[in-house]
Amino acid sequence: MRLLTIIVAALMLSANVQAKKDKTFVTVDKTNLVKPNGEKLFILGTNLGNWLNPEGYMFGLQKTSSYWMIDQAIAQMVGPDATADFWKAFKENYITRDDIAFIASTGSNTVRLPFNYKLFTDEDYMGLTAGQDGFAIVDKVVGWCKEFNLYLILDMHDCPGGQTGDNIDNSYGYPWLFESERSQQLFCDVWKKIAQRYKDEPVILGYELMNEPIAHYFDNKDVLNQKLEPLYKRAVRAIREVDTNHIILLGGAQWNGSFEMFTDWTFDNKIMYTCHRYGGSAKKEAFMNIIDFRDKTQLPMYMGETGHNSDEWQAELCQMMRDNNIGYTFWPYKKPEGSCMNAFQKPALWDSIVVRFAEGERARYDSIRSRRPDPAVAQRVLNEYLENCRYANCTPQKGYIRSMGLKAE
Secondary structure (H helix, E strand, O other), X not given: OHHHHHHHHHHHHHHHHHHHHHOOOOEEEOOEEEOOOOOEEOOEEEEOOOOOOOEHHHHOOOOOOEHHHHHHHHHHHHOHHHHHHHHHHHHHHOOOHXXXXXXXXXXXXXXXXXXXXXXXXXXXXXXXXXXXXXXXXXXXXXXXXXXXXXXXXXXXXXOOOOOOOOHHHOOOOOOHHHOOHHHHHHHHHHHHHHHHHHOOOOOEEXXXXXXXXXXXXXXXXXXXXXXXXXXXXXXXXXXXXXXXXOEEEEEOHHHHOEOOOOOOOOOOOOEEEEEEXXXXXXXXXXXXXXXXHHHHHOOOXXXXXXXXXXXXXXXXXXXXHHHOOOEEEEOOOEEEOOOOOEEEOOOXXXXXXXXXXXXXXXXXXXXHHHHOOOHHHHHHHHHHHHHHOOHHHOEEOHHHHHHOOOXXX
C-alpha cells in the first residue's frame, strides 16, 4: 500500500510539473494557439530569410541560386580566406538587435528564423569548417526576441541531403534526405541537439522540422510524399526524448502546399501545420484545400511564407487569413531593392562585377581565369554589400508593411 501511495504521489508531482510548464509555453487548443496567459496568439510577423541560408535571388543572382554556388563564385573572385571573412561579416551585419527592434515596432509578434543544419555540425559552412556558431547566433536572437516581446520559430530550411531538391535547400537537385538513412539520422540528431538546448526556453514558439519538402519536379514525388509523415514522426520522437514543451510545426509537400499525404495528426499533442503561398488568387476559394485540412485535423494552420506581390494583393490576402484564423509571417524581412519590410541598395558595381562573373561561364578553369575580375575591385564591392545591408542603411518599405496589417511610422 505504501508503494502504491508513493507511485501515485510521484505521478501527481509529474503531472503538476508538466502543468506548470504548459502554462509557460505557447500551447495548442484545437485550431488556436494559446499564450501562457490564456490569450489567443495569432501569428503576425516576418522571416529572417537569406541570413543563415543565403539564396541567389536575394543577391541579384539567378543561375547562381544557392549558397554553395554563391560561395564558389565569391571564392573564385577573391579567394577562400576572403570568402570565409565575407560570410563571417555577413552573419554579423545582416540581422542585428536593431533589426529585431524594428520588427517589433511594426506590431509583429513572431519571427521565423530559417537556418541550415550545418550551423549545428562541423561541416564547412559560412566561413567556418569546425566549431560552428549556430547556437551562439540563435542564443543572440532568443535574447533579442525576449527583449522585444517576440516569439521565435526555428525553421530548418536546409536539411541533411536536401529535402526539397532545388535552390532553397542548398542541395544537389534532388531530395536525397528521403533516400538516405544517414541523412535521416543526422536530421533527427540535429533536431534533438537543438531541442536539448532550448527545451526550457518559452520565447521559442516551436520547431519547424523542414521547409518546403519535395518539390513538384520529380516523377516519383508521390512515392517521396509517402515518406514525409513517417520521417516527421521519427524526428518528433527524437525531440520528445528531451523536450515535451514546444510545439512542432509540419509543412506540406510541394512548396508547403499539399497535405494529402498526412493521415495521422494525433501522434503528438503539440503539433500544428504550416503552408506557403506565392501568387494566384488571394480569395478564400483558392485556399480551401488548406482550410479544409485545418478544419479536418482541428489543429492550427499557419502561413509560414508569402509575399513578393503587390501591396493590394498582400492586403487582400492578409484580410482573408485574418478572417479564417491563419496566422502569417511574410518572406523576407530584408533584401536588396524592395519586396520586403526593410530594403537596401546593391553596390553600384554589383551587377557589372559580381553578377557578371557569377552568372557567366565558369565550368572550365580557363574561363574562371579569363573572366575573373580584379580581386581588389571585387573585394571592395563585396565590402560595400556588407555595409549596405546594415540596419542603419536600410529603408523601411511602408506600403509593404501596411499591406501586412502592421504599423509603418
